Amino acid sequence: MRKKMLILGATALLLTGCGNETLAEVFHTKKTDVTTEKAVTKQQExxxxxxxxxxxxxxxxxxxxxxxxxxxxxxxxxxxxxxxxxxxxxxxxxxxxxxxxxxxxxxxxxxxxxxxxxxxxxxxxxxxxxxxxxxxxxxxxxxxxxxxxxxxxxxxxxxxxxxxxxxxxxxxxxxxxxxxxxxxxxxxxxxxxxxxxxxxxxxxxxxxxxxxxxxxxxxxxxxxxxxxxxxxxxxxxxxxxxxxxxxxAYNVDEIKLFLDTFYKHLKAAVDIHDASIMKPFVGTDDLQSTLDNMVANYASKQAKIRFYNTTIKNISMEGQNIVVHAITEYVLTNSAGQEALANSMMVYEINKNKQGEYKLIRLTTEE
Incomplete structure (x- = not known):
């Protein structure tokens, strides 16, 4: 699975259908599904x-x-x-x-x-x-x-x-x-x-x-x-x-709160055109540099971003770091006030130090 460094932008939603199915085929499929479900129910432990x-x-x-x-x-x-x-x-x-x-x-x-x-x-x-x-x-x-x-x-x-x-x-x-x-x-x-x-x-x-x-x-x-x-x-x-x-090995609630706080500050950084307020949450210079560039990019386009939900899908440990796979949903607003709803599957690599402080080490998107 290819990974790339995070560059936030609107994503398109692709809707697919089953236009070639006949009504009989659809009915047959649904009937099979129901039969299977009943069979599973009978076999409940x-x-x-x-x-x-x-x-x-x-x-x-x-x-x-x-x-x-x-x-x-x-x-x-x-x-x-x-x-x-x-x-x-x-x-x-x-x-x-x-x-x-x-x-x-x-x-x-x-x-x-x-x-x-x-x-x-x-x-x-x-x-x-x-x-x-x-x-x-x-x-x-x-x-x-x-x-x-x-x-x-x-x-x-x-x-x-x-x-x-x-x-x-x-x-x-x-x-x-x-x-x-x-x-x-x-x-x-x-x-x-x-x-x-x-x-x-x-x-x-x-x-x-x-x-x-x-x-x-x-x-x-x-x-x-x-x-x-x-x-x-x-x-x-x-x-x-x-x-x-x-x-x-990790506390899901603490991780969720950390990510919510991270994105609240990232929104504020975009609003005031200053990514330095992200430093308490960032653990590497490379990631801070990426955030600096992103905030500068939004400022040049007079764009805004609002994060409103992060859904954790999986958490694992890699050495001392916590790796979180989550879907992050956000709204982008351009200089004309037009909004676009977007979401990205994100991978967060987080470190928790001995004092209990969380730092984001790496942030990537999954495709």
Whole structure:
């Protein structure tokens, strides 16, 4: 695939059709597609709602609370997945899937993971009764829910030290979902704690249907960083090796914010005809020189540019650098005020230093 140094300009959209197809051919194709889809649906793998969740710092558990189209939504402990907006989920068939942190809440110390997996699963009903002295199962072991005597209406079980945080608490008789097993800090001491699911059930649909801003997710995650407990790092590494990719080597949210900030400043540089404001984000003289020339070119033509969306398609590591493939969309405005919508598949090579600062090393387009 040929690469060239970035020169931003409008791109044409080419629309192609299937003008030579007869109606019968189109109908036949669609009918075949439907038949194939039904066949795939019949062959959906059956899984149980309880899952294992692998975060960067340890291993916990979670439970599938909703299936929508070919996506599964899983509730787990927030601190477990707060260091990076991604996690690995292991199902009862031992399959590992990469998950995005769709929503995270400091108030409840919980997170919702989104996993692309078109499997068949029976989501448990929610238990709405009294919790105190309720017989439940956690990780297939029987327990009785008790209530702390402090002012906080908090429930707990005398769980074993090895009980995974995020484990679902299921009512013993009907298997209804009572809550999620967490740990809380009280006077500096870690104590078992149950988050009653009925307290968040009404909010789940809102959280799942909504879209959390990158900046909000980062802020919530940082608030939960104090509650991160270092777990079995060896087991985490084994899961990474099994999956074949270290999804914890970078932070997608930080990269997205960096790119958004980079383009906001690039727009400003074009507006004021001064590329020197890009220096805090640029890591090489060659790239700075390219930006200087680009800004000067736009200034000479009295043109403007507005970046409005960057969609990340793939991230990988090359040595110490992060390589991001993304589609960047922008609007070009000429001196006459005419606008042209354009997009480019971009490759960003980024370095993050020990101080946590991001620098763009190389910027190219893909054709």
């Amino acid at each position: 059956k899984i149980v709602p309880e899952v294992k969740v692998i975060g960067e710092n340890g291993i916990g558990a979670g439970i599938i609370v909703k299936k929508e189209d070919a996506k599964l939504y899983i509730v787990t402990n927030g601190a477990l997945v707060s260091s990076k907006p991604t996690a690995l989920v292991q199902f009862n068939n031992d399959k590992l899937k990469e998950a995005d942190v769709h929503y995270i809440s400091t108030a409840y110390n919980m997170a919702i993971l989104e996993v692309p997996y078109n499997a068949s699963v029976k989501v448990p009903n929610v238990y709405n009764g009294e919790l105190n002295q309720l017989a439940v199962y956690v990780d297939s072991l029987p327990h009785i829910i008790k209530k702390y005597s402090d002012r906080v209406a908090a429930y707990y079980i005398d769980a074993d030290q090895n009980t995974l945080i995020g484990s679902p608490v299921l009512e013993a008789e009907n298997g209804e979902l009572v809550g999620i097993y967490f740990k809380r800090k009280q006077n500096g001491v870690s104590q078992p704690f149950i988050l009653p699911f009925k307290d968040i059930a009404q909010l789940l649909d809102e959280w799942i249907e909504g879209t959390m801003k990158t900046s909000d997710r980062l802020a919530q995650s940082k608030n939960l960083s104090h509650y991160i407990e270092q777990g079995d790092k060896e087991a985490v590494q084994q899961a990474i090796d099994q999956y074949g990719k270290n999804i914890f």
